[in-house]
Amino acid sequence: MIVVIVVVVLLCSLRWKRQGSMNNSVEPQNETTTSYVSGNNAHRDSFPLHQLESRQFTYEELKMITNNFQRVLGQGGFGYVYDGFLEDGTQVAVKLRSHSSSQGFKEFLAEAHILTRIHHKNLVTMIGYCKDGEYMALVYEYMSEGTLHEHLEGSKHNGGCSSWRQRLRIALESAQGLEYLHKGCDPPIIHRDVKATNILLNARLEARIADFGLSKPFIGGNDYVSTTTLVGTPEYVDPEYHATMQLTAKSDVYSFGVVLLELVTGKPAVVREAAPISISH
Template sequence: MAFSSIFCCVKGSDRKGKAKKQPSWRVFSLKELHSATNNFNYDNKLGEGGFGSVYWGQLWDGSQIAVKRLKVWSNKAEMEFAVEVEILARVRHKNLLSLRGYCAEGQERLIVYDYMPNLSLLSHLHGQHSAESLLDWKRRMNVAIGSAEGIAYLHHHATPHIIHRDIKASNVLLDSDFQAQVADFGFAKFIPDGATHVTTRVKGTLGYLAPEYAMLGKASESCDVYSFGILLLELASGKKPIEKVDLTVKRTITDWALPLVCEGKLSELADPRLSGNYVEEELKRLVLVALVCAQNRPEKRPTMLDVIELLKGEAKEKFTALENDEMFKIPPVVDDDVLSGTEGNADSTASEEKEPKPEIEKIEVQA
């Protein structure tokens, strides 16, 4: 389907019961974006991924923008571009990255967003800002709750409901006040009314993929919940989703964290860069919620609305029940032989399933 025909649907779409509003985005000319980014100068590059590159730019009125430029034009890239623009045009939430506009001229496909001065959560946990320790505990809790609220909006309030499919640290951007903005909707899927999941090609990032999605291609809101659980553990501990134990063995962040919780060693889960400056009760909430989100059985994971309540400390009875959950009672036995294959292939365990393997279209390893 052509981009123009998909986007016509966006212009005519509207939430039930609400009057139509003028869109807050606009169509940019290629000439305008060339000028704003100094002809996509290397010095303006903010980052690069499988999709292409993101550049900083400044418009004629002085406002700062970020421009995503697709690397290679193809029908597949065209579809991802159209999906992201459509979703961004539909949704408005303080914790979702806002669409400023787009450009589709010739074979160029570009999406324009507000510029986020503090870049991504990834840059502060593992990247260029990681040594600066700008993420104190209060900011981390705000990022956790803010990003949860953005994802909950997609799952429960957007019409139709939306699953993101690529929740990870590099897709949580931070504004000038370190408020979280969930970004990058190129892999997102609409969930039809009444559907429990959609079966689709597997796309995403190793370490964040829910097992049922990685092995069987079953995508649902629960898959985003799993990814968010991994993100919370990353936020609390400063560790990557998958880390090398030695030259041949890799360990997932859940396999590292769960035994420590079972043994009551919560303090060992806190990022050393915090130097002990955190609220113990909040750390406990963050870690327990993270682990219940990232458990293998999707039916036992909470919804994002439950997650928000738990993180805010508003559901005391639910949290007491969570503390007493069996998963936190007995330290699990971790098989190093299994861990050694964790990162190599997203469907490495799928051969044990009776159902056929899904088609793996795009799996990334987050550096």
């Protein structure tokens, strides 16, 4: 369903664009996460860190592969993301938890377990993790073109993603990753923070959904989860979820719709002109 919506919206927008040319028309509070997904299985368990299938790094190893955290790639609610290289020369991204971060061990553990047990070409790949005393970090594949947000605003070196063909492919690949979470996992996983800064692009502009610290699986066959705390990025949050506090797959689809509007218009989620206004409005 998500893929169909992407195709319809972007093809319609492309048609509008062509017609226009012919006419010369001009971070949130966090909840406790208690369940984790393992491929097609979910378990209510503490999942000790040593059971993770990815490589475990020490803090000293992270200092070595990042050259003492020299180059910052970005920053999120968890902390800074640093550029690094493994022993074999593989370039990686290291997300190190800041001591001042509001996101704690539960969010770190949730993301680590989800990414070690689900695999899809349009989800970011986790290479390893670090839990060394007070230091916590996740090590990912390196995505050289950064976030979709950076790409659309033109802050990357190639000046932005202007091709409609590129935008359509990014939309489709992001939709496929999201649809895998909703349809391919058992139980389904709701991302809860779909936005342009959580869609990463590699050198070939292939899209990967990232940042699963707030993700939540459905348990017991229900098609919604009642929550006590609203999480997500305000301009992307589904109004229905905001009103009812009942989380469904539609909540992610709404957020993804905002991303589609960004792809179509090239505008950010909140247009800050004379008066800030949501792109969805």
